[in-house]
Structure formats: structure tokens, C-alpha cells
Amino acid sequence: MRRNLADPLWTIGEIVAATGGKSLGEGNARVGSFSIDSRSLEPGQGFIAIRGPNRDGHGYVIPALEGGAACAVVNDTFPSGDEERLVRVADTFVALNDLGRAGRARVERAVIIGVTGSVGKTGTKEALRLALSPSGTVHASSKSFNNHWGVPLTLANMPRAIGFGVFEIGMNHAAEIDGLTRLVRPHIAIVTTVAPVHLGFFRSVEAIADAKAEIFRGLEPGGTAIINRDNPHFERLAGHAREHGAAIVGFGETSAEARLLSAALGPDGSTIRADILGEIVDYRLGAPGHHLVLNSLAVLAAVRVAGADLKAAAAALGAIQAQAGRGQRQIIETKGGPVAVVDESYNANPASMRAALATLGLTPRDAFSRRVAVLGDMLELGAEGPRLHRELAEAVDGAGVDVVFACGELMGGLYAALPTSRQGAYAETAEALQSKLVDAVGPGDVIMVKGSLGSRMAPLVEALKRRFEAESMSA
Numbered sequence: 001m002r003r004n005l006a007d008p009l010w011t012i013g014e015i016v017a018a019t020g021g022k023s024l025g026e027g028n029a030r031v032g033s034f035s036i037d038s039r040s041l042e043p044g045q046g047f048i049a050i051r052g053p054n055r056d057g058h059g060y061v062i063p064a065l066e067g068g069a070a071c072a073v074v075n076d077t078f079p080s081g082d083e084e085r086l087v088r089v090a091d092t093f094v095a096l097n098d099l100g101r102a103g104r105a106r107v108e109r110a111v112i113i114g115v116t117g118s119v120g121k122t123g124t125k126e127a128l129r130l131a132l133s134p135s136g137t138v139h140a141s142s143k144s145f146n147n148h149w150g151v152p153l154t155l156a157n158m159p160r161a162i163g164f165g166v167f168e169i170g171m172n173h174a175a176e177i178d179g180l181t182r183l184v185r186p187h188i189a190i191v192t193t194v195a196p197v198h199l200g201f202f203r204s205v206e207a208i209a210d211a212k213a214e215i216f217r218g219l220e221p222g223g224t225a226i227i228n229r230d231n232p233h234f235e236r237l238a239g240h241a242r243e244h245g246a247a248i249v250g251f252g253e254t255s256a257e258a259r260l261l262s263a264a265l266g267p268d269g270s271t272i273r274a275d276i277l278g279e280i281v282d283y284r285l286g287a288p289g290h291h292l293v294l295n296s297l298a299v300l301a302a303v304r305v306a307g308a309d310l311k312a313a314a315a316a317l318g319a320i321q322a323q324a325g326r327g328q329r330q331i332i333e334t335k336g337g338p339v340a341v342v343d344e345s346y347n348a349n350p351a352s353m354r355a356a357l358a359t360l361g362l363t364p365r366d367a368f369s370r371r372v373a374v375l376g377d378m379l380e381l382g383a384e385g386p387r388l389h390r391e392l393a394e395a396v397d398g399a400g401v402d403v404v405f406a407c408g409e410l411m412g413g414l415y416a417a418l419p420t421s422r423q424g425a426y427a428e429t430a431e432a433l434q435s436k437l438v439d440a441v442g443p444g445d446v447i448m449v450k451g452s453l454g455s456r457m458a459p460l461v462e463a464l465k466r467r468f469e470a471e472s473m474s475a
């Protein structure tokens, strides 16, 4: 939802009041919404100068004002300048949080939903945006704005008159979610699942469960925790939720309040029957994979708890699409026949790798006769990394993958564990794998590319698309 001067979210006076800052600007001067990035700032927005790990946003204040920013929030040491459009504060990061808190405080009638989990946060957040839209105006995090910058910024940009707010909340370390959930103050908190992700930063998966459970600390009184019933850490998560007085709604395949009754899984999506807190719903999910079917139960449970229209929400899920980097599938009709490229390059861990492999295994042989997996290292897994990579051999086999191309030291371990009949090629880096891969695949293949962001698998997706688009019927 874009805002501009005609539709302001803030005034200079409100910004000063929220941050305890100082400005010589007119109190009632209007500010559309906030941006922390001068490169994407739109005229009428307020610019908040953030000190990041690479740069200091104060270096972009002048370009932001010249580009039409309505104001800039700066540290009080910033050199004197266009004082009417500057709001001076002691610390801009604290001010961002203050604005987030004030943004949340003025929205008291909306239902606020927080989403965390080891995987599936962004997808679930986007599914909620779609599912809640028939029932009211939805304000939801952009992209994966889930951290100490993204969450307060999303709160600060929340319009007053909305029906629903949906916030993605992430972490790499314990105690990060605690601060974010206390800002968001959700009425409903979803934990999609708990899995060995960022294990390098934690003692155990139990410690990850405890960190995810911090989301319940911010629940509003009478709030609801929606938790994956099939996850081995359900009881641990539910225990934490109870400590914070939450009502608990489980979702999953067994004895859950939001329960899967049946699912027909296809390469383009799934047809589902579910019991959502006593109401039977039949729906189609427009993106494939059993893992997304399970996430959709959490979405519909939240819709129901939020008092929104369940049937309309279920119907809306038919339009969901897998996003770039997270399972987006492109079929290219080449002169030699069709080829499918599945882009899973945004991130990877054992849970999402298994889910992506299983989804690759849903492709019918009559459409694409060969299943190709292109796998890069799953990062941040610590000492368990080598074992967690080798153990994927079973999932490769279970999905009927015909050939594996691998890169990275860790994926080298999996590659070596595969029978030679499944070994396509291996290289130390994605870059070095590119030509071997592009030359070895062709029409009739479905090619799934997955690895952690740091493994740089996205260029492989682009190289495959370039090759097949050059050979496409329309070229």
C-alpha cells in the first residue's frame, strides 16, 4: 500500500511527539510514509537515516531531501541545513523503534498477526495478505521485512484504518524476537514450524524452539498461539504460549484444531479438504507442495480466529503463486520441447531442501521425463552441516531425482554419497558449475535450483533461463 502527500500517515508534529525529537518544521506539515533507503524513496515520504553495517544513511539525507522527501529524521549531530524538514533525535535507530511503537499504538481496532518459524514465514505472511483481503484492508510486511529494521518500519508505515496487520518476525539469535514481538503486540502469533535452521548460532533445535516461542511474549491479553501440531517441539512451544496466557490452536495432520482431512498434491498446486476449528472447507492452493498445504492450515486457522470470512479466504488461496527464489516455476517452450526451471535460490536448510525435493518429485514423468536437482550449500548449520547435507541422499531418492548437480564443499559430501548414476557434475562454486550444468540439461527436464543465498545459486537460474529463452519458440 503506497502513501503520498495526499494521503499522509504522519505530520512533523506527530513525528516529534513520537520520537522526542526537535524540528523547526510546521507541526502540521504532512509526511506520507517512511523510507530508510534514499534509492527507493518516493517524493512525500519521510527519510530515516540509519547507520548500517556498510554505510551511514546520514550520507544520503541531502539526496533524499533533493529527491522530494517530506522530512528526514537525523541524529542531532547532523550538520545544520534545511531545518524545516529535519527532525533531530538522539539516535535514529531508537527513533525508528519509537515511530513503530507509535504506529502500532494508534491502530487499536485491527487484528494484528505475527508470523515466525524456521521456514515459511514469508510465504505464510503473503498467504495471509491474500486470504484476509476479502474481509478488510490488510497491511503486511514488504518482502521479508522481518528484523530490527524491517519490523519497526512496517509498523511505522501502518495506516490507522486497517482491518488486519500481518507482520513477519525473524531471528538469527536468541532474544531478537522478544524485542520485535513486544513492538508488534500481535493478537495472533503463528509459529509455522521449528527446524534446524541457523543451527550454527544455537546449542540445539530445542534452543531454536525456545527462541521462536519468544513471539508469545508480545501477545495481547486473550491472544491466540497457532502452532504446528505435527512438529516434535509442539509441546515445548505450547508450554511457552500457556505461560503467556495464550489460547492454543494446533494445525496439522493429526488431532489438531485446524486439521488436514485430505490433499491431492499436483505439480501446480493442491486440492485440499480441511477442518478449520469445526468448519469443513474445500479449497485449491495455487502453489505446489505438501509443506505449503500445512502452512495454509495455519493461515485459515488465523483467519477463523481473527473473525474473518473463512470461505472467502479459502477461495482466495487459489490465486497464490510461489515467489521468485521460493519455488517459482517457469515453463519455457523450446523448439526441442518444454523445459521447466524451478527457482528455489533464496535460501536453504534441511527442512526447505526436503520440501523442495519432494515437490520436484510431484512433476509427472509424461510432462517432464527427467528430474534434475541443482544443489548448493545450506549455510549456518554449524558442526552438524556435513551430516545434514549427506542425509539428503534419502530425500533425493524419495523424490525420484534422476540427476544431481552440486556445488560447494558441504554439498560435495552429498554428491559423493550418491550413486554414480545420479551424479551430473560437481564444482566448488556455483559459478564454476554454471557451464557444466547449462550444457548438460535440455528439453524434457524439470530443473530445480536450491541453495542458501550465500551459495549464489540465483545466477544459475538466470543462466538456465537465458539458454532456454534463446531456444524458445518465440526467439
Ligand SMILES: CC(=O)N[C@H]1[C@@H](OP(=O)(O)OP(=O)(O)OC[C@H]2O[C@@H](n3ccc(=O)[nH]c3=O)[C@H](O)[C@@H]2O)O[C@H](CO)[C@@H](O)[C@@H]1O[C@H](C)C(=O)N[C@@H](C)C(=O)N[C@H](CCC(=O)N[C@@H](CCC[C@@H](N)C(=O)O)C(=O)O)C(=O)O
Binding pocket: 036, 037, 038, 039, 049, 050, 051, 052, 053, 054, 055, 056, 057, 060, 117, 118, 119, 142, 143, 144, 145, 146, 147, 149, 150, 151, 153, 169, 170, 171, 172, 197, 198
Ligand atoms: C539497513 C538496511 O535496510 N540495509 C539495506 C541496504 O544495505 P546497504 O548495504 O546499502 O547499507 P547498510 O545496511 O549499511 O545501511 C545503511 C543505510 O543507508 C541506506 N542507504 C544506503 C545507500 C544509499 O544509496 N541510500 C541509502 O539510503 C540504507 O538503505 C540503510 O538504511 O540496502 C540493501 C540492498 O537493497 C538491503 O539488502 C539492506 O537491507 C538489510 C539487509 C535489511 O535487513 N533490511 C531490512 C529492512 C529487512 O527487513 N530486510 C529484509 C530481509 C531481512 C533479513 O535479512 N532477515 C534476517 C532474519 C532471517 C531469520 C530467519 N531465517 C529465521 O529463522 O527467523 C536474515 O538474516 O535473513 C528484506 O529485504 O526482505
Ligand SMILES: Nc1ncnc2c1ncn2[C@@H]1O[C@H](COP(=O)(O)OP(=O)(O)OP(=O)(O)O)[C@@H](O)[C@H]1O
Binding pocket: 117, 118, 119, 120, 121, 122, 123, 124, 144, 170, 192, 193, 291, 292, 294, 295, 325, 326, 327, 344, 347, 351, 352, 353, 355, 356
Ligand atoms: N512448512 C515448511 N516446511 C518446509 N519448507 C517450507 C515450509 N514452508 C515454506 N518452506 C520453504 O522454505 C523456503 C523459504 O520459504 P519462506 O521464504 O516462506 O520462509 P522464511 O521463513 O520467510 O525464510 P527466511 O527466514 O529466509 O526469510 C521456500 O523454499 C519454501 O518453499
Ligand SMILES: C[C@@H](N)C(=O)N[C@H](C)C(=O)O
Binding pocket: 172, 198, 346, 347, 348, 349, 378, 379, 380, 451, 452, 453, 454
Ligand atoms: C540471510 C541469512 N541470515 C540466512 O537466512 N541465511 C540462510 C542460511 C540462507 O540463506 O539459506
